[in-house]
Amino acid sequence: MxxxxxxxxxxxxxxxxxxxxxxxxxxxxxxxxxxxxxxxxxxxxxxxxxxxxxxxxxxxxxxxxxxxxxxxxxxxxxxxxxxxxxxxxYVGPWLPEPLLTAPDVADDVELADSVSMAMLLVLETLGPTERAVFVLRDVFDLGYDEIARAVDKSPAAVRQIAHRARTHVAARRPREVVSPAESRGALAAFQQAIETGDLRRLLDLIAPDVVLVTDGGGVVRAALEPVVGAGQVAHVLGRLTSATLRPAQVNGHPALILHTGDVIDSVIAVRVEGGLITGLYAVRNPEKLSRADRETALSR
Structure with a gap:
């Protein structure tokens, strides 16, 4: 090029x-x-x-x-x-490829929300055309005529698809808007609990029905099904005490990058609701970690 x-x-x-x-x-x-x-x-x-x-x-x-x-x-x-x-x-759960992002992505609340791990997983539940229409309309605010030309549909059909996709996403997206400061605070406490092996503190930070999803892609060790429940999740996280954890901005939100020696082992994004961590998304597949050590520029 x-x-x-x-x-x-x-x-x-x-x-x-x-x-x-x-x-x-x-x-x-x-x-x-x-x-x-x-x-x-x-x-x-x-x-x-x-x-x-x-x-x-x-x-x-x-x-x-x-x-x-x-x-x-x-x-x-x-x-x-x-x-x-x-x-x-695909072997085990599939998670989006995490991106190390610059502070300006977090400053654009709508952009950060649209590329969050939680939202990308919601978008996975849409059909291809619905996903394209939702992204172009609700994230990038393109006109219906312009979207219609992009997806080879009539403007009237695009309006219907957009309404259907918006309703679908609204029913599944996180309902609570959490400030970056609250997310950073929860993540810092979470990191400290793991590093110190403080199981009681860890259990205080995660919701009773917390879900941990790990993506190893069949390349590295990872749970083949989501781990559900505070006790089970805390047991898995208790194995991370030997890893080096570093806070970072991933997909526009606070996250942790785990290193084993000089190698990135995994990226953990969190979902915070009601002051508790309700979702943990751990990407371990090495093929998805190539952008975890350098910032990726995103824009609307």
Whole structure:
């Protein structure tokens, strides 16, 4: 892919079109990631978007952003259907690929909510077209006409799909808005309880019906089913006393990154409700940890 300021090679778009793609790249990546839950697949979608954009007569494109969003959405929809088949043979629970994010993502409350681990898991329960419509409308506030062109539906159909998807998500998303300060406080207490092996304190911090989901992908050791209940979860977490835990911003929210030596062992995101930790999402699959050591830029 040509970098800014380079002369376009034969078959590549001119500098203006290259600049247009680069200026919208973070937006396009965020759309693809929210549709797929996978940074690696989102990058593949952007590569396909670039190749198609390179072959367009750019003089005929009035709105570069809208056109690029349309290409990205269509490529992501194709990839999403392939991912669904791949997940059917996935070993153990599947969790989204965690992203180390900059503070500005957390500052955008709506963006942070849309890329949170909890929300991405809710989006997994939508069909491909419903997910695309919800992301484009409720997260990125695109018009119905523009979305209709991206998903090959009529504007009237898109309105119906958006309403259905919004109702579906509202019934499953966390109802309580938790401040970043409250999340950081809960996570700091949680980290201290694990590091000191304080089981009583740990049990005070997690809800009685807390759920721990671990994703090892069949590559590393992980529970093949969600672990439910404070006692069972505390027993599993008690094994982490030898790990080094570091607080970080992951998917726009406070999280913990666990190191074994110099190697990232896992990323743990939490869901806080009513002052207690109600959900723990631990990604251990090494194939999903490549972005846990460097920030990924997201934007709306």
């Amino acid at each position: 040509g970098e800014r300021g380079e002369r376009a090679a034969p078959g590549e778009p001119a500098d203006g079109a290259t600049a247009a793609f680069l200026s919208h790249r973070n937006l396009l990546f965020t759309i693809a990631y929210e549709m797929l839950g996978s940074a690696a697949d989102a990058e593949d979608v952007l590569q396909e978007t670039w190749l198609r954009w390179a072959g367009v007569d750019h003089d005929t494109v009035r709105d570069h952003r809208a056109f690029l969003v349309r290409i990205t959405t269509r490529q992501a929809l194709t990839r999403l259907r392939t991912l669904r088949r791949r997940k059917e043979s």
